[in-house]
Amino acid sequence: MAAIFQGVGAAAPLSSSLSNSFDSNKSVFSPRRSFSVRKRASFAVVRSDGIVNLNPNGRSAQRLVSNAVATKADGPAASSSSKPGHELLLFEALQEGLEEEMERDPRVCVMGEDVGHYGGSYKVTKGLAKRFGDLRVLDTPIAENSFTGMGIGAAMTGLRPVIEGMNMGFLLLAFNQISNNCGMLHYTSGGQFTIPVVIRGPGGVGRQLGAEHSQRLESYFQSIPGIQMVACSTPYNAKGLMKAAIRSENPVILFEHVLLYNLKERIPDEDYICNLEEAEMVRPGEHVTILTYSRMRYHVMQAAKTLVNKGYDPEVIDIRSLKPFDLHTIGNSVKKTHRVLIVEECMRTGGIGASLTAAITENFNDYLDAPIMCLSSQDVPTPYAGTLEEVTVVQPAQIVTAVEQLCQ
Amino acid sequence: MALSHLASSSPSRSANLLKPLSSAISLRRPISTDTTPITVETSVPFTAHQCEAPSRTVQTNAKELATFFRDMVVMRRMEIAADSLYKAKLIRGFCHLYDGQEAVAVGMEAALTKKDCIITSYRDHCTFVARGGTLLEVFAELMGRQAGCSKGKGGSMHFYKKDSNFYGGHGIVGAQVPLGCGLAFAQKYCKDEAVTFALYGDGAANQGQLFEALNISALWDLPAILVCENNHYGMGTAEWRAAKSPAYYKRGDYAPGLKVDGMDALAVKQACAFAKEHALKNGPIILEMDTYRYHGHSMSDPGSTYRTRDEITGVRQERDPIERIRKLILSHDLSTDKELKDIEKEVRKEVDDAIAQAKENPVPEPSELFSDVYAKGLGVESFGADRKEVRATLA
Numbered sequence: 107m108a109a110i111f112q113g114v115g116a117a118a119p120l121s122s123s124l125s126n127s128f129d130s131n132k133s134v135f136s137p138r139r140s141f142s143v144r145k146r147a148s149f150a151v152v153r154s155d156g157i158v159n160l161n162p163n164g165r166s167a168q169r170l171v172s173n174a175v176a177t178k179a180d181g182p183a184a185s186s187s188s189k190p191g192h193e194l195l196l197f198e199a200l201q202e203g204l205e206e207e208m209e210r211d212p213r214v215c216v217m218g219e220d221v222g223h224y225g226g227s228y229k230v231t232k233g234l235a236k237r238f239g240d241l242r243v244l245d246t247p248i249a250e251n252s253f254t255g256m257g258i259g260a261a262m263t264g265l266r267p268v269i270e271g272m273n274m275g276f277l278l279l280a281f282n283q284i285s286n287n288c289g290m291l292h293y294t295s296g297g298q299f300t301i302p303v304v305i306r307g308p309g310g311v312g313r314q315l316g317a318e319h320s321q322r323l324e325s326y327f328q329s330i331p332g333i334q335m336v337a338c339s340t341p342y343n344a345k346g347l348m349k350a351a352i353r354s355e356n357p358v359i360l361f362e363h364v365l366l367y368n369l370k371e372r373i374p375d376e377d378y379i380c381n382l383e384e385a386e387m388v389r390p391g392e393h394v395t396i397l398t399y400s401r402m403r404y405h406v407m408q409a410a411k412t413l414v415n416k417g418y419d420p421e422v423i424d425i426r427s428l429k430p431f432d433l434h435t436i437g438n439s440v441k442k443t444h445r446v447l448i449v450e451e452c453m454r455t456g457g458i459g460a461s462l463t464a465a466i467t468e469n470f471n472d473y474l475d476a477p478i479m480c481l482s483s484q485d486v487p488t489p490y491a492g493t494l495e496e497v498t499v500v501q502p503a504q505i506v507t508a509v510e511q512l513c514q
Numbered sequence: 515m516a517l518s519h520l521a522s523s524s525p526s527r528s529a530n531l532l533k534p535l536s537s538a539i540s541l542r543r544p545i546s547t548d549t550t551p552i553t554v555e556t557s558v559p560f561t562a563h564q565c566e567a568p569s570r571t572v573q574t575n576a577k578e579l580a581t582f583f584r585d586m587v588v589m590r591r592m593e594i595a596a597d598s599l600y601k602a603k604l605i606r607g608f609c610h611l612y613d614g615q616e617a618v619a620v621g622m623e624a625a626l627t628k629k630d631c632i633i634t635s636y637r638d639h640c641t642f643v644a645r646g647g648t649l650l651e652v653f654a655e656l657m658g659r660q661a662g663c664s665k666g667k668g669g670s671m672h673f674y675k676k677d678s679n680f681y682g683g684h685g686i687v688g689a690q691v692p693l694g695c696g697l698a699f700a701q702k703y704c705k706d707e708a709v710t711f712a713l714y715g716d717g718a719a720n721q722g723q724l725f726e727a728l729n730i731s732a733l734w735d736l737p738a739i740l741v742c743e744n745n746h747y748g749m750g751t752a753e754w755r756a757a758k759s760p761a762y763y764k765r766g767d768y769a770p771g772l773k774v775d776g777m778d779a780l781a782v783k784q785a786c787a788f789a790k791e792h793a794l795k796n797g798p799i800i801l802e803m804d805t806y807r808y809h810g811h812s813m814s815d816p817g818s819t820y821r822t823r824d825e826i827t828g829v830r831q832e833r834d835p836i837e838r839i840r841k842l843i844l845s846h847d848l849s850t851d852k853e854l855k856d857i858e859k860e861v862r863k864e865v866d867d868a869i870a871q872a873k874e875n876p877v878p879e880p881s882e883l884f885s886d887v888y889a890k891g892l893g894v895e896s897f898g899a900d901r902k903e904v905r906a907t908l909a
Contacts, residue, residue: 215703241703244734252692252726259633259696262681265703286686287693295674295682296664297886332887355889 203348218270274309346380391421565770617835621782649868688721717748776805
């Protein structure tokens with residue numbers, strides 16, 4: 107029931123016209139996910155049980171929040187109560203997804219530091235302990251190596267733990283468990299055991315959190331065979347990916363971002379999941395393909411505003427699936443625009459961008475008119491000073507310059 | 515040791531006179547079905563930490579002793595055969611042999627059901643067999659063939675048997691203990707009324723994650739039993755050089771512990787039964803099995819650079835687990851020496867047959883390289899080493 111988006115409409119990539127509303131002056135009513143190419147009006151919502159519901163009644167205005175730390179929907183006077191769906195913040199979307207899955211499947215349990223009584227350091231697990239009890243929402247001591255191992259051991263018997271790293275960086279302590287046991291046990295046991303764990307937590311560069319709390323572990327984990335990695339960026343895909351990850355038989359690492367937890371968006375009321383292996387088309391375009399994920403999506407969209415004013419038409423894709431890459435969506439885009447810019451928060455060396463560059467070059471070299479450009483963070487520990495920290499991460503101005511360079 | 519005295523002081527002379535007659539007339543019940551209880555004392559009493567030690571007196575019967583004997587002979591023979599196969603380069607990589615430690619595997623199995631879980635590290639051949647694995651599966655896996663328990667893709671250190679709750683088979687020592695506590699957590703979560711035995715060695719006993727897992731298990735009252743198979747050497751490092759406190763059964767601190775003579779299968783059985791009962795009621799407990807491995811750490815280790823040959827032969831003479839059971843059987847007149855030797859011959863043939871069968875078995879298909887990476891197909895493409903061909907779909 108996880109693979110739900112294939113075959114609906116044309117074979118063209120999904121076009122989520124979320125980005126069409128980045129112009130804040132106009133209130134644009136655009137569909138969230140249209141499954142047919144470029145048709146604004148028609149769209150489909152695929153339910154978790156696989157039933158595709160074409161054109162459900164009404165559609166809500168999507169307000170793209172380009173500033174990554176925005177909390178209020180800078181919406182027009184239109185009242186929210188008349189629109190379907192409900193508005194919530196990203197951490198609430200994660201919590202909703204988690205709660206729904208825990209209700210649906212008694213085998214789902216959560217373990218992590220301060221997830222239970224405290225409610226989670228980013229409130230993602232708020233209220234769950236009260237509702238589901240101490241055996242299903244487990245407060246662990248500060249022992250990442252062992253509680254990750256315990257989650258994996260429990261998964262070997264059929265339970266579906268959701269393991270939280272309070273900050274992704276702490277999961278480095280559990281690297282052995284994640285690499286050797288989580289990723290490889292299905293293979294080394296000849297298929298006897300599946301490990302349906304979800305390992306999740308916030309990562310990325312925050313607001314002056316210091317070097318050790320600003321890590322991007324996706325680059326470290328990407329070589330581990332046997333795991334899937336996804337990164338969420340909006341409340342909609344956060345909930346969808348959380349649910350899909352829990353339902354997946356494979357171990358999934360869900361990367362959240364510290365600065366995106368307070369994003370607000372309106373999401374559907376009905377049950378839905380997002381395909382784990384699929385990229386999201388944020389803004390269709392013609393001139394250049396910009397591939398990004400997580401927080402950098404918002405920097406890219408901010409840059410896109412400027413670019414449009416300058417006359418460019420960038421196509422922005424939120425790759426979402428970090429392992430494996432959705433080469434189908436990406437490939438179709440490359441075949442259309444012939445230029446690629448990757449904007450990521452990983453460090454230059456050995457990051458997701460590096461792997462993506464290699465993958466695109468190998469597969470689509472013939473379609474490229476220019477070498478792939480990759481904008482990544484600097485290869486330095488993230489400094490504390492705000493001005494320095496800003497420089498380590500890719501900023502919208504750099505993205506604009508890069509596109510101009512690429513499109514010469 | 516008390517047993518050997520018992521044997522020599524028994525009316526052996528009269529037994530000798532009787533032997534020719536009894537073997538012809540077979541007055542005894544066949545050993546394999548006789549369940550009359552026999553009471554035996556363990557070689558040494560148990561040493562306890564924070565709990566009441568179980569009694570030294572163990573109940574057993576002829577059938578059980580016969581099973582112990584046969585199973586241990588199979589294991590011993592299997593490991594010796596693996597030694598030869600390794601030297602013949604049919605087994606490659608790492609091969610860690612368990613001979614000398616058979617009593618732990620066999621005694622533990624006798625105290626458990628198949629609902630209880632066992633997880634251990636890389637010295638797992640015999641534990642796998644005790645849990646119901648066949649010799650063919652063992653040898654095929656060791657030689658990297660299709661009929662192996664992990665389809666030839668795991669190797670010596672990755673034996674698993676899900677249907678009898680044997681969870682392996684792990685290369686990085688210490689990592690299996692949190693996994694084992696996770697198994698115990700799942701058992702508690704699903705109200706299984708079963709326990710998990712997480713085995714590790716004296717070397718791995720110094721891993722931090724062990725104490726982390728023990729802490730969590732004690733906090734959450736999990737039915738986890740941590741078993742330290744103390745063979746006194748962590749590869750080449752003797753226990754006194756690696757552990758400030760080599761009393762591994764005491765290192766649980768708040769968790770109770772029991773020290774057991776790991777070369778005595780009946781003592782192991784008694785301790786495991788005690789531990790199971792304890793864990794179901796009171797949470798984790800540590801068992802320290804005082805055992806010994808005759809081989810080196812692995813096939814690349816001669817095993818004599820850090821210990822003397824005299825020590826090895828000494829243990830073999832004094833404490834060998836198979837010999838102990840053999841003496842028990844003979845002293846209680848449950849079988850004859852010849853019968854036991856026949857069993858050994860039979861086992862030898864069985865092992866040889868399994869090896870022959872495994873040798874015939876084909877190596878895995880090339881497509882197996884990409885299967886079982888993920889549980890469900892993703893449609894992701896993977897390239898061979900030349901980056902041009904072998905575009906396989908990761909299944």
